[in-house]
Amino acid sequence: MILVANAAALAALWPRGEDQLVIYSMMGPARALTAAFTARTGIPVTYINLEGGPMQARLYAEGDHPRWTVAWFTGEAPMAALDATGLLARHAPDDPEWPDAPFTDLARSLLPADRAWLPTRIGLGAAFVAAAGAPAPGRSWQDAFLQARAPGLLSPVSSGGAYPVLATILAVATGSGRSLLLGSRSRLRIFPSSSLLFEALRSGDVSFAILPSETAFNLRRRDRRLSVTLPVPNTVLPDVIGVSPHASPTDRKLAAQFIRFVLSAPGQALLGRDTAAALGWPPVTNAVPNPTLPTLPVDLVHLPAGLWGARQDEEIGWFEREVVR
């Protein structure tokens, strides 16, 4: 009887057999988007939402025998790393399979030379989130750090979304990012997750936090007492999407259709509803930006993805040794 029950369990857990578009994504659940795509095209979608770390482990472990067709990340560094190791399909500029879209100037400047990925949403590497009841910091990095009673950061070791913030501070913060971090080491509070940092902001345990812009706006959406300021200078942190080089021609066409849908006006509107990219700026001119967001700053720095991706380990190691401990 036990063996029969186990066999029945196995049958119940067996995945459905029909051909589907398989997406590995860090963007959070996207039910509205994938349901609308399926309703419009008839193409079933298998959407697997993973954290950055397990997603990376799965992508590299699958290697030349991938189960995914589309990979979708926050940040270009992981995409650049996949491209460097031959795990992303590259496209010629006139490749008909690779969708084009009415990109903004900023989005078009983010396109890699080998067209291995496309931006689907624009975010910023850093935003200042002031605690409830605390005065909003100015836009200057130096002023914000020097005047803050207790700045808060996410740990880049346990939170994959924290490294872009660290890279932004180190690369563009005025007054040298390392000096700012070392100078505020005694006051700095490091949190392993955004939920704990959120609690600290609400209770006033930290006076302001530095987070990726999408996370910052998400926290403000959940507690209107928080305020968000965009520092100057800042870096651009796009959400990017790419295709497996081992995808069959049929799957590549399905992937291209999905990407075209994401970059369309209805797709961008749905993207703005329920994914982690909800609070970013559209990369295309035919989509309406979220009215609750400020105007996208003009003067943004685009960090070379390959360079800063390769330096991640070194920079996090420095942060742990010199700032945390």
Place this chain on the structure above:
Amino acid sequence: MSKALKSTAALLVVLLLTVPLARFLLLPFFPAFGPAHSPPPGDPDPLAPALVGSALLAFGSAALATPLALWLGLLLEQRQWRGNGMLTALLWLIFLMPGYLVVSGWEVLLAQLTSGVGVALRHALLGWPGFVALNALKGLPPAILACRAGWASLEPILVDSARLHVHRRASRWLLNARTMLPFASVSFVIVFVESMQDFGLAATLGGQLGMPLLVAEVYRGIAAWPVSWPRAARAADLLVLLSAVAILLRVWLGTETRAPVLIRSSAQRRARPSSRERCFAAAAMAAVALLGVIVPLTGFAADVLTVQETANLQETGVWQLPQGSWRALCASLLYGASGAFLALLLACALLAIGSRSRAGRIAMLVPMANMAVPGVVLGAAWVITFGAPPLVLTGTPFAMLLASAVSQLPVLLLLLGNVLASRHSALGDAARVNNVGLLDRLELIHLPPLLRPLAWGWSLAFVRIFFDLPLAMLLAPAGGEPVGVLILQLQHGLHFGPMAFLGLVSLALCGSVVTLVCASIRVLTRSMA
């Protein structure tokens, strides 16, 4: 089936179960064992500080948990105390709750302490003392199970003989300690190894410890950009090495001190606790309830209930299950039940075959390595090995089921090893000589005295597979993700209300299944007595 054939079959099973992890662990020496596409590894940081840090903290947790486990095991198994049921329920609740949930609840409440003493307390509890204490608390339930098995297997005649012939209380305590040493060593090893490889607590508290940890180095190598499989493998090798030392020490202690005890043949009469024992028991229960359940859940609930949601969000209400919850709960139930059954079957088969020869006993140690590494390593190792021809299992439930069973196998081998070893080998011989079939012998002779430890083992494996996260993220087929994955997605999306409600429903469902199984076994055992 001949002895050689049985040994060969056991060896093949052991190899199948350990090849994925072995391949990963050998990466630093044979880079070709890794995935075909990997970025070039960078300069590695030395791992010696992480090795020392992990060993010290794990030793502290195990040293704290083992005496408590021994005493609470005695209380639950040999004392007729009214609070036994409540204490058992509390321990299972602590066991059910993920480590990060316990720590998060503590963090939320401790964040309110801003005065001098409060700040000092916060720094202590969120530093290494808290890390050690929380790991000991999380490891207490399986450690108590191991000790209960030992107390349960003691015949009353041995206890009575000691009371009659050994007059000094201290000498009787030493005698009991010596008898219980094999089981205490099992408790120690379980807490030691699991403290070292648990990433949840290390991720939540690691930044505040002021020292590196091996499990964090493993995760950094495998899950940080750019990936470095050799670095993760080196750190995993050190985890396995430390665990091997602990397990070998345990094996030596078990061999040196094993006393010929028998599984008791009838329900043991429990002694009434003295007033001093009752006071200690009540204090222990209050401490366990406060530290392990009340404080974390209060902090967690407070966090959830004070979040302000806006109408803009396409979200369900706080007290509604999010979309996909029931499918995830069913998947968790099925993986948990089947995976636990498979793990139990493998453990019993390996113990039965392996105990008959020295080579078999050594071969049983091999799967222990699966216990020493974090789940993300095991999952990645299985994807590498079974994601490509000739044997492709990824994308099917087989990969998740087998990997889950393998991950629970070491703990079950530890828990059931002493129990099965103390079974008298002649119990079934008379029946076998008289032509009673194997299935009948199992049902009527061998299984009845083992029903309770087997039920505990199944329940422990079921709970751990139910809430498993790393293996689920890497191996669960698309569309069949277990509930842990959904809970994590909700947490990252800051959907605390639905996340908490789903967490509570999951706890209740898991607890109900375990209660049903243990109650059924209890009724069955009493009817057989």
